[in-house]
Amino acid sequence: MKRLALMTLLGSSVLLAACGSGSDSGGDPRGRLDTDYSNLRLADPALGPLSNQHPPSDFSEYLRNGVRLMVQPQGQDGRNDGDFAESPAAEDSAGGGENFSQTNVHVLGVDEADRLKYDGEHLFVAESPYYTYAHFAAGAEIAVDDGFGGSTEPPPNQAVRIYSTQPEAVGATWMARYEFERSEENPLTLSELYTLDDEEGRAQSVAALSDKRLYFHWGWGDTPSYGRRAGATRVDLLDVQSPGNPQLDWSIELEGALLNSRKIGDVMYLVTRTIPQIEGVEPYPDSQEARERNEQLIRDASIEDLLPEYSVNDGDLLPLVTEEDCYLPREIASDQGYADLVTVSAIDLRSRELVSSACINAQLSGIYMSLDSLYLGARGGSGSEQQTGLHKFTIEQGEVDYRGTGVVPGHLNWSDPAFSMDEKDGYLRVVTSVRQGWNDFDHYLHVLREPETGDTEQLEVVAKLPNEQQPEQIGKPGEDIFAVRFLGDRAYIVTFEQMDPLYVLDLSDNENPQIVGALEIPGVSTYLHPVGDGYLVSVGEDPMSMEGGVKIELFDVRDDNNPLSLETHMIGGQRSWSEALRDLRAFNFLSVSDDSLRFTLPVTRRENYEWVDSGLHLFEINNLTGEEAVLEPVGSMIVEQPQDNSNGWHTDSGNGRSRMHGDTVFYLHGNDIWASDWSDPENVQGPFTE
Known part of the structure; x- marks a missing residue:
């Protein structure tokens, strides 16, 4: 992986919103590089259709402008990385037909990583590490503050445990413990697992997901959000056909912090986040010499330098995406920039290969995946003007292809956007909230679809609640949404301030939704x-x-x-x-x-x-x-x-x-x-x- 320079950690999009910037069109008459970025502005990439047809020069300059905005020590926008949503499912979403339970997931057929996996014969456990922020500070080559404390050794307990089960005897037997090698230079943290099963549903391999999230001591509450903008994601595939003697069979490591993942059949989808990492760029330069040095490094960066890479079995670095795989707003200006890249990578675990990758340039707020489609939710604006852009991709056999974008007012559910979206019969149903004041919300249901004719890059809104014919509000004044569940032709929404209303929505006609019932309980x-x-x-x-x-x-x-x-x-x-x-x-x-x-x-x-x-x-x-x-x-x-x-x-x-x-x-x-x-x-x- 590219060296994770200090700039990577500090240069998150936290700095983007309040920074001005300027062009790099050349130096002044005295031969200086232009380091006045006051005329540059942060793009709002969340809204409107996307395009991967920008000229390479425009594409790279857009990302360079984003880097220029990052290195300025002004402002914080307080954004976070958002959560990740998957489509709700029927009651048997844990999978099965067997007499044992599995991971509770959002949609039947879309598996989710977890630290405990079970195939009916063996339990696979990802040990939960205990670590301090100092581990990550050391990995980022950041001086540890006096108040930081903690060891600089890699997090302990980087291992997968395997147990055989004897359900008839109410017991289990320890089989093996596979420990991963970790170092101060590569402080990866094991998080969750998938299994790759044979035709009878028994695990042949275990995919162990680890990631490196670099943290900076910038306030305990905000630190994790900033740290997710740098790091690495690794998948180690263990052969467990002999459960007492697991062996490392294959690995892949991606540049970028792991945000979430899903698996359909043999194909695993990793969602990662990166910002361009240009070695030598100094954040918050305090001298003209340093600012000019930064500008020269930014100018000299190629497209390949600005995009994430990956390696297989710790081999040579390869491009994870090219400019043709990345989607920016359809209209971009020369004075705009935005450097955060969210990449979706499809990996076939059985054939052990990267099938495809696609990236978008956005401030992510949620991800929804059905068996056929992937929606990336991105937010733009603020307060009562906040909107959510919904970018639709198809995911046929691991190929991720852009279809179009729709826009709705408000933001996805703050606690779990997984339950704010649902796709049925080609319609996307989504619940959002608009904050009108400190304790004042308007809640909406919107139904979108691809147009039958015309521009396929614009998802159209075909229905919403409330509307003129159905004016009843979702929730009472002061109530926020705490839970949403779509189930076929029905949706259930829980709002709360002091009581807990449960609303029932009839979606049997996607173009004419209705509120049909409500119940108030403590x-x-x-x-x-x-x-x-x-x-x-x-x-x-x-x-x-x-x-x-x-x-x-x-x-x-x-x-x-x-x-x-x-x-x-x-x-x-x-x-x-x-x-x-x-x-x-x-x-x-x-x-x-x-x-x-x-x-x-x-x-x-x-x-x-x-x-x-x-x-x-x-x-x-x-x-x-x-x-x-x-x-x-x-x-x-x-x-x-x-x-x-x-x-x-x-x-x-x-x-x-x-x-x-x-x-x-x-x-x-x-x-x-x-x-x-x-x-x-x-x-x-x-x-x-x-």
Whole structure:
């Protein structure tokens, strides 16, 4: 990879919004290079159709202008990298037809990386590393401040664990631990896994995803957002056909920080982010000599220098994209610049090759993928003038091709844009919010599609809510959106201020959507999961209650006009927490029959704000085919309590996961696997070690 110069870390788009700039048309009569960038301006690439037909000179100068804007020490726009969305799915989205559960995903057929994978015979665990910001500061050659602290060694626990399972005996056996080599020069952090399966669904290979995110001590709250604009992404493919002796089979490393990924069949899609990395460029130059040196380096940079690269098996560097693969706004001016590049790379894991890559020049706010299409959401403007551009690509057999762009007002859901978009029958349905004031929102549903004739590079809006015929607002004054779920011809939206309205939208006619029902209940739901035919189960909180806790609720939505809350169960008191509140992969489920569904979620329980215990909580929903379904708590697998820890504080288990196989439940807490029988969850077996 190109050397990650200090400029790369500091030169994020945080600096772009408030910087002026100028052209590089030449020096002044005294022979100086023109380093006055006050006439340059930041482009807003989020809106309007894109093009990959710009002359190479215009393309490269646009990126160079973006670099020029970056190196100026003025202004911060506070932007973040956004989240990444995938299309919602039916209730069996964890995959299967088997008697074991898998990763809970947004759409059936689109797999998502996770730190726990299961093929029915073996559990594969990506160990969760513990590290400090100093690891990354050292890798970026940044002096560590006195208050930074921490080791400069690479993060520990860079390994994949493999267990064989014995569900009939409620147990698991340690098989192997494959440890990755890390160094101070390449401080990659293992994050998540995919499996590449054989025809019978058993894992042949495990794809281990690692990335390098460089952080700078610029305020604890903002640091991660800035750091994501530099780094590297690596995929190591392990041969696990002999689970007791895994072997490294193939690897690929991409320039750019890993933002997210998905896999359809054998093809894995990596979403990475880079900014041009020009070695020697000095951020915030404080002398004319340094500014002129910067300008000369920027001018001398070729297109190849400005675009990301990749390598296979640590071999020669190759271009990840060319200018023909990159899409900029259709209209760009010579005084505009924007340097952030988001790249989508399709990698065939079975043939072990990069199939295609495409990049756009945008401030990303969300990604949505169906089985056929990829939508990149990008935001432009601010406040009540903010808009979201939706760039559509087809993804047939790994080939990523641009189709067109649509624009809607507002921004995607702040907590999980995964549930703000959905594609059905060629229509894109999207929910956005426009902030009119500090606590004042307008919420909209828009329906877009490619035009049947004419300009295929402009997605047209064919319907929206509210409208003149359907003026009812989505949400009451002061209410923000906390959860959205599209399910076929219906959409469910949860808004919240002090109560928790659940809105039901009828989308059976995509060009005439309607609000058909609403239900007000205490608390707020942040995750909605479909169950059976006409039920939803939610995970949420009740922040207005003194008792607090994690709230599990069952809704009957068989009658669109009259949604009902059937049962509520609270876990813990104030400040109790579950990863499932923010990450659907922490919510695991298994359909036992047409009449019964089981689900689990990890919870860190507190009472009176004091930590009580951490464990996995088990629930059943029964009588799904009867007159009315019933929510039943089964019990909990408690694996950590204050007396288990010398400092009285729980393990940082923010990636707790579980899998079910028949009547056995496997629970990943920290880096350890535990097991229990469904009928006796308090009798916990484990952890299973070497």
